[in-house]
Amino acid sequence: MTEYDVIVLGLGGIGSGAAYWLAKRGAKVLGLEQFELGHARGESHDHSRIIRYSYFSPAYVRLAKEAYAAWDALESDTGEQVVFKTGGLDIRPRDGAIPLEPYAESMRACGVPFERLDAGEIRRRWRAWRIDDDIHGLFQPDGGLVAAMRATAAHQRAARAHGATLLDRSPVTAIAPSDGEVSVEAGGERYRAGRLVIAAGPWTANALAYFGMRVPLEVTKEQVIYFESRDLESFAFGRFPIWIWMDDPAYYGFPVFGEIGAVKITQDAGGKPVDADTRGFEEDPEITARVTAFLERYLPGALGPVRLSKTCLYTLPPDRDFIIDTLPAHPNVSVAVGAGHAFKFASVIGRILSELALDPPGRVTLIRAGTETSFKIDRPILQMEAPPKTYMV
Template sequence: MKSFDTIVIGVGGMGSATLWHLARQGQKVLGIERFDLGHGMGSSHGVNRIIRLAYFEHPNYVPLLRRAYELWRETERLWGEQLLFVTGGIDASLEGSRIVQGALAACREHDLPHEVLTARETNRRFPGYQLADDYAVVYQPDAGFVASERAILAHTSLAIGAGAQVHAREQVIAIEPANGRVVVVTDRDRYEAGRVVVSAGSWISDLVPALKTKAVPERQVLGWFLPQKPEHFRPDVFPVSNIESTVGHFYQFPTWGIPGFKIGLYHHLHETGHADTLSREPTEADEEVLRRGIRHMFPDADGPTLRLAACLFTNTPDEHFVIDTLPGVPEVIVASPCSGHGFKFASVIGEVLADLAIKGSSRLDLSLFGIERFEGA
């Protein structure tokens, strides 16, 4: 049986970064991926993902984000390709909403540069936006997006260059802890390691039964639409955004990679189920809910459809991550940075998971992400 220091199950956003941080520290590591490397079955495809500092979800995320920015820039230097693009970012909703107040709380607690704008000020400054007068806006200049598909390839390539092994098209069947070690059984072989990191995305509950009802896959659809006024949607004039509107909670990107304005809707059509059964084929209904947001807030982007792509969120009940060792089994580390806001953290979560595997702890505060918070829920 082949033996490793650490095995990483799932080589997506989190797994690829974990492999890199383990390999760069001299660990003998194996990454096992069920699908192809850089596949389109999970959560990290679709060209890019937003990164933002004014984190309305909880101020405790901000220190993680600051480190994530540092590590994305380091990865760029080592890989030789830009991965993080700064556009500025908008958090907007009605005055007093959780998004606006949460973004302000994060900015104030962590002394982040920001501006509070009216809807009219926002529309004049960024003409791709046409927000109604009753919207309040927090603008934070450091937000932008990460080239998610390229980032996975970058982390994986760097890891392989540092000695990591990666097996794609190999499915993990079982994880068997025994005598302080762990055996990983796949459809091809058996492997042994001192630590195992489970970063299997929407399939994580198949391998971690404790998350069966706590990490629930949800179908999402992203859309790219040809703007009628493309000059308003370039990265230099259109900030990424996160807007809780009267027609839904939408997130937006400027034109980049694909020649179209990109938009998504949190909790899209509320379709949940097992990751193997949720459809990856977009429909007219998917397009229509995205166009509802476009017509409400971005009418100059209401042009022909260029692309629709389905992906998966994996939602926890409180929508915070799960980053912890498995109770009673410290050799197994569980990583589900999910609920639709995880990818931006991949660079730092990789470092955190490597520290947990090697040292048993992280210098960063992970108290929000313990798996035992779900007990009795």
Template sequence: MIVVGCGGLGSAALYRLARRLGGGVLGLEQFALGHDRGASQDHSRIIRLAQHQRQYAVLAGPAYEAWAEVEAESGQTIVTRTGGLVVEDRVARRDVDTGTRNIEGYTALFDEFGVAYELLDAEELAARWPQFRLDGGEQAVYQSDSGIVDAARANAVHVALARSHGAQVIEHAAVRAVRPDGGGVVVETEGRTYRADRVVVTADAWTNQVLEACGLRLPLTVTQEQVTYYATPHLAEFSPARFPVFMWHGEHNFYGFPVYGEVATKLGQHMGGHETTATTRTFEPDPVRRKRYAAFVEQHLPRFGGPELYTKTCLYTVPPDQDFVLDTLPEHPQITVAVGAGHAYKFAALIGQLLARLALDERPEHPIDAFSLTRPALTDPTFARTFHV
């Protein structure tokens, strides 16, 4: 069994397969482990039960369970619960909201899945977290299980656990082609050709390049996103014990973290980046978004800010409906493929488990039909992009 790409999803699949198969698993990574060229580097990602689409709400609880299994086996802390807010600036959203991402969408699924939450108006939100400066038209939902999953640590833990079960990992082994070979698969790198019964492709922005020899080209959009760390002087106010992770839905959709990983707070914008490719992307931050972040902080979280520690970029690889891809190739079921769509990391430990079952020709434990390769978003060339921004 070969896993192509050892980032967030690939390292999780590598671990789950090695746990099942022992030494018959090989991971191929085109760069060094822990590189910053893809989607799953950096210290922190938001993990949350708050979902506005049912296909993700049904996976949210099991994702926490999967992370807990990894923590239990490794003895490492990966998930830090801070509580989490979804804040809707209803005045700012009035001109841009499509109705797909509002407070009622979250609470309806909370109610369906029996998740405890609190609804807060602007006055209640400001009383509880005076770090926010509000205009009065905001509404928020708070869920106490939200928090941070440490992406860089989790990737390293998954690789270490995979090795402990007998897996091998080869770095600087760029895969040039994956091609079916009878009932098996040939995997070609620059220096060597490998053969395996089955392959899991978790190459994200490089997916189409890797799968070209299979006759498959997915309609994927790659965007260059960025986050900024602020060296706030108000560390105690923004410690994980005193300030939650948050998402802010207004004219733009921001997300933020308390002080974690760096001695700094962190802010990003969901789906705010320009289109690029894995080979033409730059590592240069967009000054327009830097200014946009700074303006949001000044207006709504003035003590969250401080000198900019740094701004770093990453890639989103997104199908037209912004949903994951988790499936085997219809004509070549010995090849499994996953694409994270720019929002998979919170589910990574669970996705690794799901990919292992797909690769072993077993029925996944949780529903993933929405992430099929045969859905219209991937097969109908007239399907319009419907990104949730």
């Protein structure tokens, strides 16, 4: 039996962030990952994830400020750039399903600069948009992307440099709480720690079951598509922003970034429910067809042969708010669920998990962001048998 201060279950984007912040604080940390580090079976694998201040509530905007600061700290610690600003455009038809006003109002309330753009100005700045005059947008210059795989690897490297032990191919197969401690079996070994952090992404339900807890989470199989666009130049990094089409369906995309040399575009939350263990990895032709039809209409220059489509999982609470909390009956066990939009927050959620583990009740950052109640694991919607689903972007 080996003893640690904290065990982190799962080393995807969030668990790697937690291992980093915990080890940096001086805790003796063990991170356990069931597959190889950097694997493609969870939620965090790919070259890029959007980061933005533009959110529909001031609490998320404040959390985004904390997120940028956490990435800055990782960059200073490792000397590696992981956040790349491209500018961010939220764009929508006048009758689009997602109103822009809450996004504008939240940024205004938090002192985040942005511009309102009409269709003419959008076409003037980015000639690739073929949009009618009824379309308008918000532009926020600090929007951009986090180099996801690179950021997760940087968290892991820095966690190890601060003394953490990170084990891959070590599936956790038993967890037993006892006397304010937790013992965990993984890869044929038993480990004991004062605290446990659950960062299991699509496998969260399995981990919570050891504590007799059930939370309504839907796991869906999403996909991103890399197009060898016919007008690659218009989508060059530094020329084209990240963007989100604020309607139902919602689409989003990136400029050319990373070694693939293609334009990444897809639909948000367009995937079907799956089981994380039995899911397939094949392309969903319905998503590809919807994205292609969208591009034919609004961004035809982005179209071209599909270089690659990659599948990936979302773990969705019904309100699409995160879960970041300790378990009510086990205050030494904390959990984070990313709700399909958490990579941008992976480092700050890791920091919050370190606060929950090391400074109980540990809600400093959650309180500063105004999110101390909205991310609770026992919030009313998570107690409902058949909760209504709202998957805002």
